[in-house]
Amino acid sequence: MKKIGVLTSGGDAPGMNAAVRAVVRKALYHDLDIYGIYYGYDGLMEGNIQKMELGSVGDIIQRGGTILYSARSDDFRTDEGQMRAIEQMKKIGLEGLIVIGGDGTFRGAQKLTEKGFPCIGVPGTIDNDISGTDFTIGFDTALNTIVDAVDKIRDTATSHERTYVIEVMGRDAGDLALWAGLANGAESVIIPERNEDFENVIAKLKRGQERGKKHSIILLAEGVGSGVEYGQRIKDETNMETRVTVLGHIQRGGSPSGFDRVLASRLGARAVDLLMEGIGGRMVGIQNNVVVHHDINEILNKKHHINMKMYELSNQLSI
Structure with missing residues (x-):
């Protein structure tokens, strides 16, 4: 394999640039030609592809977002769109592709691999909702962004003796809410x-109030529903002064943590290794601090599971 490509797709995540950097520099280290595809699968279909050099990824490891930009593509979901993408890659002579994103991104990689074009998936999403990888x-x-925001909210919650409901991202996964709640x-x-019983939440708030507790913090994952509606329910039930903060897209931004930079570098580099070995249709991940890889079909057919022992611990420590 002499020519490979890299793209980012779906929601952006801090550390994507570090992964792109690792892919580009690892490829160049092994004398491969590496091409960046801009605007995800849309850019792939339109031929928005540029050859990358060492300088193309200079000074990006600390930057949030993605220098390759991202876009969601309905056209690429069709066979026609996928064949257009393959034709664009054939024009340049690309022999393999590394895609950085979440499960939607991996479904695109799965389709291309089925059509004879080997792809490797690198999990990039703040939701932590991909099976086959610990992180x-x-x-x-994103977790540290939430922790910092909640610390600040707690200050004002204490000053005004309020209950705060804080809605965080995560789509249908509760990892961000759980980890931030524990932290x-x-x-x-x-x-x-x-399915936390609402009456249990209310009972805990009332117990705290009875023992003189001045404020309360409730972390709510967006997959459960609206934080605004949940906060109103609490206010109606308890008559406590309740405020709601929806953290929103601030959780996606910012300079990646040291952990995310190292993780992205390790996974991006391993993805290049797999393509060089002639392997496609895989996703790289980290399990017990070891870089692993799994069949993308297997990953897409497996549900991500939350650490329920952490959830139980959170309840035990919040009595």
């Missing part, structure tokens, strides 16, 4: 994987 690129940075000492963590 996805961007999760740690911030939240009174309750509401996640889609566990």
Whole structure:
């Protein structure tokens, strides 16, 4: 294999640039030609492809977002769109592709591999909702963004003796809410994987109030529902002064943490190794601090599971 490509797709995540950098520099180290595809699968279909050099990825390891940009593509979901993408790659002579993103990105890689074009997936999403890896690129940075925000909110919650419901991202996965709840000492963590009884949440708030507790923090994953509606329910039930903060896309931004930079570098480099070995249709990941790889079909057919022992611990420590 002499020519490979790299793209980022789906929601951006801190550390994607570090992964792109690792792919480019690892490829160049092995004398491969490496091409960057801009705007994800849309750019692939349109031939928005440029050859990359060492300088192309200089000074990006610390930057959030993705220098290759990202886009969601409905056209690429069709056979016609996938064949257009393959034709564009054939024009340049690309022999393999590394895609950085989440499960939607991996479905594209799966389709291209089935059509004879080998792809390797690198998990980049703040949601940490991909099976086969302990962590996805961007999760740690987003977690620390949430922790910092909740610390600041707790200050004002204490000053005004308020209950705060803080809605965080994660789509249908509760990892961000759970980890942040444990790290911030939240009174309750509401996640889609566990149907927390609303009456239990209310009872915990009232117990705290009775013993003189001045404020409460509740972490709510967006997959459960609206933080605004949940906060209103609490106010209606308890008459406590309740405020809601929806952290939103601030969680996706910022300079990646040291952990995410190292993770992205390790996974990006391993993805190049696999293509050089003639292997496609795989996803690289990290398990027990060892870089591993799995069949993409297997990953897409497996549900990500939350660490329920952490959830139980969060409840035990928030009595």
